[in-house]
Amino acid sequence: MSSPTIDYRKLVAYAAGDLPETEASQIEVQLVRDPQAAATVRHFQAARAIIQSDDGLDPPPEAVARACSIFSPPAVERSGNWWEALEQILAALVFDSRGQLAVAGYRYRGIDGGFQLCFECEPADVELQVEPTERFSREVEPRPIWQVMGQIVAARRAPNIEVALVRQGATIPVAETSADSQGIFSLEAPSGRYDLFIRHGNGSVVLRDIDLS
Amino acid sequence: MPATVSHPHHPTGRLAARSDPILIQGCLDGEKESWEELVNRYGRLVYSVARRFGLAEADAQDVFQNVFVIVYRKLAGVRDRKRLAAWLIRTTQRECYRLGARVAARAAGEQDLAHVEGPAQDQVAVWERRVLVRVALRRLGGRCEQLLTALFLAPGCPNYETLAQEMGMKIGSIGPTRARCFQKLEQILKELGFKDQDSPKDVSRPSPPPSAR
Numbered sequence: 001m002s003s004p005t006i007d008y009r010k011l012v013a014y015a016a017g018d019l020p021e022t023e024a025s026q027i028e029v030q031l032v033r034d035p036q037a038a039a040t041v042r043h044f045q046a047a048r049a050i051i052q053s054d055d056g057l058d059p060p061p062e063a064v065a066r067a068c069s070i071f072s073p074p075a076v077e078r079s080g081n082w083w084e085a086l087e088q089i090l091a092a093l094v095f096d097s098r099g100q101l102a103v104a105g106y107r108y109r110g111i112d113g114g115f116q117l118c119f120e121c122e123p124a125d126v127e128l129q130v131e132p133t134e135r136f137s138r139e140v141e142p143r144p145i146w147q148v149m150g151q152i153v154a155a156r157r158a159p160n161i162e163v164a165l166v167r168q169g170a171t172i173p174v175a176e177t178s179a180d181s182q183g184i185f186s187l188e189a190p191s192g193r194y195d196l197f198i199r200h201g202n203g204s205v206v207l208r209d210i211d212l213s
Numbered sequence: 214m215p216a217t218v219s220h221p222h223h224p225t226g227r228l229a230a231r232s233d234p235i236l237i238q239g240c241l242d243g244e245k246e247s248w249e250e251l252v253n254r255y256g257r258l259v260y261s262v263a264r265r266f267g268l269a270e271a272d273a274q275d276v277f278q279n280v281f282v283i284v285y286r287k288l289a290g291v292r293d294r295k296r297l298a299a300w301l302i303r304t305t306q307r308e309c310y311r312l313g314a315r316v317a318a319r320a321a322g323e324q325d326l327a328h329v330e331g332p333a334q335d336q337v338a339v340w341e342r343r344v345l346v347r348v349a350l351r352r353l354g355g356r357c358e359q360l361l362t363a364l365f366l367a368p369g370c371p372n373y374e375t376l377a378q379e380m381g382m383k384i385g386s387i388g389p390t391r392a393r394c395f396q397k398l399e400q401i402l403k404e405l406g407f408k409d410q411d412s413p414k415d416v417s418r419p420s421p422p423p424s425a426r
Contacts, residue, residue: 009392016391017370043399043407050339050346051365056261063274064256067281071240071248 006030006037015044087203091119091126119207123200124154126207137190145190146212152183152198162199165189168209232404234294241289252281254351258298258344259305266309276308283308295406298341342407349401356380357394364391 006027013019014027031038095118114131129149136142152161163185164173174194175187189212196207231239231250239247259280263273283304291300350358360380364371377384 008396009389012392012395013388016364018388040399043402044395046342047346047349047361047398047402048365050343051350051362052368053339054343054347056257056340056343057264059256059260059277060270060274063260063277064252066278067252067256068245068249070278070281070285071245 005034008040011037011040012044015041016048088197088206089121089123089200089203090206090208091121091124093207094118094120117207117210119205121205123203124152124198124205126153126196126198126205127151128196128207128210130210130212133188143190143192145188148187148189148196148210148212150179150185150187150196152179152185154183154200161185163187164197164199165194165210166197168193168195232295233297237288237291237294237297240285248285251284254348255298255301255344257347258340259301262302262305262340263309266306266313268309268312272312276305276312279308279312280305298344299337302337302340345402345405345407349398349405349407352401353394353398356390357397360387360390361394361398 010019010023010027014024019027031041095116097116114129117128117130119126119128127150131147131149133145133147135145137145148165150163154161161179161183163177163179165175165187166173167189174189177185177187179185179198191213194210194212196210198205198207231247233254236247236251236254240251256277260273260277263276264270266273266276268276280301284301291297293300350362353361360376363376363379367376373384373387377387380387382390
């Protein structure tokens with residue numbers, strides 16, 4: 001790129017129309033040989049034309065204030081992934097109706113494809129009832145959506161138990177909720193393999209590898 | 214026509230210097246100031262598009278609110294964060310159509326909104342360029358923003374004597390200050406992607422004034 005040949009101050013004065021005829025003519029001769037300077041003149045004239053032709057309207061201040069108030073920063077406790085930050089307690093799978101032989105000698109799987117899972121660990125036992133819904137996810141290749149209903153039976157009752165279903169390998173939950181006073185919760189997620197995290201006191205109970213299929 | 218909007222939610226110049234992708238990331242990180250800057254930066258555009266659609270002030274304010282609710286919800290999914298203006302224009306247009314249909318149904322023949330057409334593609338380009346120039350001026354801030362805005366807005370040849378009085382400057386310092394400020398503005402415009410083809414190709418001879426440089 002060649003270095004500018006015209007003094008910038010004079011160039012802007014030309015673009016603004018401040019130069020007398022003779023000086024303007026001299027600048028024009030130089031502009032032919034200096035594309036960078038010519039671009040500056042065009043930029044100045046374009047910016048001025050844009051501002052002069054701006055027939056836009058400022059929104060009323062109250063409308064701006066309302067729009068500003070839409071924003072609510074995430075709660076501090078949700079600013080990070082609590083299930084990753086907290087100490088994790090792995091719950092053991094003690095019952096899977098899909099793989100268990102019942103007393104009568106047949107595998108239990110609900111007529112709609114539902115199944116039950118039971119997990120145990122020291123702070124809590126968790127029972128899950130998984131049922132397919134008739135809905136599908138909004139994806140390029142839609143997947144069936146499953147409902148995961150659970151009950152947490154904790155050794156120590158804790159208020160506001162949070163539950164998060166996270167696809168394996170992901171960091172953002174596909175579904176989050178809180179258990180009610182009876183420890184019951186319900187979540188929905190499309191087919192896939194998930195980990196379920198239950199916030200319990202200063203730790204989180206982890207139910208690994210829940211296969212919704 | 215005021216160059217900037219002044220209200221309690223107007224963020225500081227520090228944020229005005231941020232690019233759109235950085236501002237969006239700030240919103241996603243929970244920074245309320247970033248959101249306020251975003252609303253201020255694009256509020257005029259959204260409101261102007263709505264009014265250009267033929268909507269009354271109250272309806273335009275509804276669209277304004279709806280658009281920013283959508284922006285808030287979908288911010289994480291904006292694919293091209295450098296072309297936020299284009300996405301906002303499309304979103305505002307859609308909201309105008311939706312509201313227009315409701316208004317038409319309500320009016321039941323009293324008001325025919327069929328004549329209300331969305332803006333042409335070249336009009337969209339004009340709006341985008343306006344946003345760029347206004348954002349660049351705001352990023353400039355301070356005396357430079359005031360001086361260039363006043364100079365750009367002045368029809369024909371500005372009255373430098375009056376301008377000098379208004380700005381509290383010596384008339385002889387307007388030229389050098391203008392050049393210094395425009396040099397900064399030009400640099401910001403380049404950073405924002407204000408391309409040379411956005412400007413008229415031919416440098417038109419500005420009409421020479423009798424005095425002032």
